[in-house]
Amino acid sequence: MTQTAPETELPNPLDPEETMSRDQIESLQLTRLQETVAYAYDRVPLYREKYDAAGVHPSDLKELADLAKFPFTEKEDLRKTYPFGMFAVPQQQVARIHASSGTTGRATVVGYTQQDLDDWAKLGARCLRLSGVKPGWKVHNAYGYGLFTGGLGAHAAAERLGTTVIPMSGGQTEKQITLIQDFAPDAILCTPTYLLTIGDAMQRQGIDPRSTSLKVAVLGAEPWTQEMRHELEVMFDIDACDIYGLSEVMGPGVAGESNQTKDGSHIWEDHFRPEIIDAFDPSKALGDGEPGELVFTSLTKQALPIIRYRTHDLTRLLPGTARPGHRRMGRITGRSDDMIILRGVNLFPSQIEELALKVAGLSPHFQLEITRPGRMDELAVKIERRADCTSDRAIAAAAELQKAIKINVGSSCRIDVVDPESLPRSVGKLRRIYDLRDK
Ligand code: DLL
Numbered sequence: 494m495t496q497t498a499p500e501t502e503l504p505n506p507l508d509p510e511e512t513m514s515r516d517q518i519e520s521l522q523l524t525r526l527q528e529t530v531a532y533a534y535d536r537v538p539l540y541r542e543k544y545d546a547a548g549v550h551p552s553d554l555k556e557l558a559d560l561a562k563f564p565f566t567e568k569e570d571l572r573k574t575y576p577f578g579m580f581a582v583p584q585q586q587v588a589r590i591h592a593s594s595g596t597t598g599r600a601t602v603v604g605y606t607q608q609d610l611d612d613w614a615k616l617g618a619r620c621l622r623l624s625g626v627k628p629g630w631k632v633h634n635a636y637g638y639g640l641f642t643g644g645l646g647a648h649a650a651a652e653r654l655g656t657t658v659i660p661m662s663g664g665q666t667e668k669q670i671t672l673i674q675d676f677a678p679d680a681i682l683c684t685p686t687y688l689l690t691i692g693d694a695m696q697r698q699g700i701d702p703r704s705t706s707l708k709v710a711v712l713g714a715e716p717w718t719q720e721m722r723h724e725l726e727v728m729f730d731i732d733a734c735d736i737y738g739l740s741e742v743m744g745p746g747v748a749g750e751s752n753q754t755k756d757g758s759h760i761w762e763d764h765f766r767p768e769i770i771d772a773f774d775p776s777k778a779l780g781d782g783e784p785g786e787l788v789f790t791s792l793t794k795q796a797l798p799i800i801r802y803r804t805h806d807l808t809r810l811l812p813g814t815a816r817p818g819h820r821r822m823g824r825i826t827g828r829s830d831d832m833i834i835l836r837g838v839n840l841f842p843s844q845i846e847e848l849a850l851k852v853a854g855l856s857p858h859f860q861l862e863i864t865r866p867g868r869m870d871e872l873a874v875k876i877e878r879r880a881d882c883t884s885d886r887a888i889a890a891a892a893e894l895q896k897a898i899k900i901n902v903g904s905s906c907r908i909d910v911v912d913p914e915s916l917p918r919s920v921g922k923l924r925r926i927y928d929l930r931d932k
Pocket of ligand 1: 641712713714715717735736738741744745804825828
């Protein structure tokens with residue numbers, strides 16, 4: 494069969510908003526913010542009650558900084574109003590529903606009008622294009638389809654960009670490999686740990702992941718580090734870029750990373766206004782560059798306008814580079830509610846990932862187990878050695894990692910180096926933390 498038209502012949506224009514200056518974006522943000530807050534106040538009882546109780550009114554929003562006067566929205570607000578209580582349109586205008594399972598408590602349900610779905614596809618397509626995916630390419634989508642926003646969100650983005658989508662969904666790793674070999678996709682969309690699972694499985698079958706047709710991977714839905722990027726780029730001989738999003742705010746495509754700069758995801762600020770706050774003192778706003786918790790306000794959403802939503806994701810805002818008018822977010826170090834506090838020291842799985850991947854002989858496959866054998870919490874890092882790592886080397890590697898964690902994080906922990914293939918593999922978002930303490 495002949496190939497598709499050469500990439501250069503397919504149109505691939507930027508959205509006009511992508512090239513707006515910072516001033517233009519902020520002026521658009523103010524108009525849209527005023528509209529959104531008034532819209533939410535008029536249509537969603539929870540917002541009206543909260544704002545009345547706090548003594549603020551949409552008319553108080555005269556400049557962007559006034560947003561800080563408005564109360565936050567929490568996941569708990571969506572749970573309290575489960576399933577549809579925060580929707581701002583009648584059900585007949587809701588074109589799609591998604592839900593995030595959440596590790597604790599009730600699912601949170603989110604809805605989209607046709608216009609919301611259209612905006613979502615547009616922003617997702619922006620992300621893919623920024624990461625180097627091109628119209629006319631074949632795109633293997635291994636994010637899970639269903640209530641999770643990953644599968645259908647990435648699907649619509651890839652379709653909107655003008656690619657040929659292969660809607661594989663997550664899991665069935667053997668089949669993923671067959672399809673990657675038979676259909677020869679140019680790009681893959683999945684979580685970083687699932688790409689690792691696919692690469693490992695290929696190697697076990699004697700297939701070199703570097704020999705596949707894949708050129709770009711657009712990875713997200715869980716925290717990952719520069720070290721993991723390097724691991725995957727070398728393993729597959731690809732460019733690996735980040736994509737960020739969350740169901741409550743939209744889904745994948747709130748922010749995306751450039752394959753040219755690989756310096757963090759650009760937030761599409763014509764549709765979302767980000768803030769950074771102190772996670773432990775939320776009344777304290779933090780400036781650009783300062784690490785804290787990310788908060789989002791949607792500027793155009795119809796079915797589920799979301800105002801000052803506390804993501805619990807920890808990162809910082811940085812000036813735009815590849816799209817100078819839109820700020821970037823740094824890597825997400827973790828979630829404030831996922832933080833392990835070990836004898837007074839705060840620790841995130843991504844710190845362990847970063848350190849472990851610098852130690853020769855250790856693989857990216859690890860899990861953290863917290864126990865309380867006596868009165869003190871203990872942390873064990875269970876980590877697989879690489880297949881070519883001897884037992885002598887494994888002992889030295891364990892000591893090296895233990896020391897690196899002590900020096901860089903400040904925690905004492907036990908390192909159990911285990912055999913290759915002995916820890917559970919990811920099929921989507923990987924669970925890293927096993928809290929075995931009695932509750
Ligand atoms: O995970 C949406 C998504 C799907 C994003 C596919 C990217 C790709 P939720 O299931 O609602 O939505 O989970 C959202 O996942 O608050 C972060 O903690 C985490 N997360 C998402 N993207 C990234 C990323 C989807 N690129 C939660 N880096 C968020 C780090 C991420 N964490």
